[in-house]
Amino acid sequence: MRRLFLLIVIVGTVSLFSVTAAVDPFSLPIGTVIIDAGHGGHDPGATKRWSFHQGEILEKDLNLDIAKRLAVLLKLDHPDLTIVMTREDDRYLSLAERSKIAYSQPLLGKSALFISIHVNSATSEAANGFEILIKFQDKRVTLIDEHTPTANIALFAAHSQASLNRLLNNRNLVVASVFEKTMSQRLVTARSRGIKEQDLWVLNQSRMPSVLVEVGFLTNEADAKRLLSSQYRQTLAEVLCDAIERLL
Numbered sequence: 001m002r003r004l005f006l007l008i009v010i011v012g013t014v015s016l017f018s019v020t021a022a023v024d025p026f027s028l029p030i031g032t033v034i035i036d037a038g039h040g041g042h043d044p045g046a047t048k049r050w051s052f053h054q055g056e057i058l059e060k061d062l063n064l065d066i067a068k069r070l071a072v073l074l075k076l077d078h079p080d081l082t083i084v085m086t087r088e089d090d091r092y093l094s095l096a097e098r099s100k101i102a103y104s105q106p107l108l109g110k111s112a113l114f115i116s117i118h119v120n121s122a123t124s125e126a127a128n129g130f131e132i133l134i135k136f137q138d139k140r141v142t143l144i145d146e147h148t149p150t151a152n153i154a155l156f157a158a159h160s161q162a163s164l165n166r167l168l169n170n171r172n173l174v175v176a177s178v179f180e181k182t183m184s185q186r187l188v189t190a191r192s193r194g195i196k197e198q199d200l201w202v203l204n205q206s207r208m209p210s211v212l213v214e215v216g217f218l219t220n221e222a223d224a225k226r227l228l229s230s231q232y233r234q235t236l237a238e239v240l241c242d243a244i245e246r247l248l
């Protein structure tokens with residue numbers, strides 16, 4: 001009986017040790033931020049004509065402008081961070097190319113953050129506000145395969161795939177709530193539509209904490225007017241930068 005008790009104590013201590021020793025790879029300090037400007041090239045994303053603007057407004061242009069402003073701010077404030085943009089000009093990238101750019105970054109013992117920037121649209125012109133999208137919790141991500149950079153394997157090797165997916169889901173929620181909170185606090189004229197789980201390829205395929213930020217509706221007059229102002233796009237970039245800084 002005493003021997004059995006001793007065995008239980010030993011097994012318990014060993015498993016406790018292995019739990020505490022395995023670091024959550026998604027909660028390590030952030031070393032890399034991947035900024036993804038949605039759409040591009042022959043894919044304009046949402047499009048809309050408004051009487052107050054000459055010509056058609058293309059979502060891809062707004063996404064790229066905000067993404068570039070965000071990259072400038074992050075580089076300026078945090079020269080130690082690696083900033084990667086999936087596109088820096090008006091070019092088409094498939095969703096697979098976007099997520100490949102993200103997961104092929106060597107993380108060097110740190111974590112990464114993927115932020116995709118989009119502008120929303122709806123059939124009803126009344127729909128407005130910003131929202132933060134994350135992948136569905138039950139969408140499993142394969143974290144180790146032949147495409148995983150060798151430098152990153154050690155980060156994931158201490159965990160099972162199920163445990164990694166659980167940790168990734170937890171971190172996605174933390175990241176999304178920081179974005180939602182920061183945007184709610186600082187974008188006082190815009191309405192928060194909250195955090196939503198969505199079945200989006202670019203999020204499902206991402207092997208790091210990832211959010212897709214819909215910054216406003218091109219199909220809503222007030223949102224579109226704001227988004228057409230370079231001053232507002234700069235504010236948006238500053239707010240997104242602030243959210244990232246709260247996560248560093």
Ligand SMILES: [Zn+2]
Pocket residue numbers: 038039045046059118119
């Ligand atoms: Zn979009």
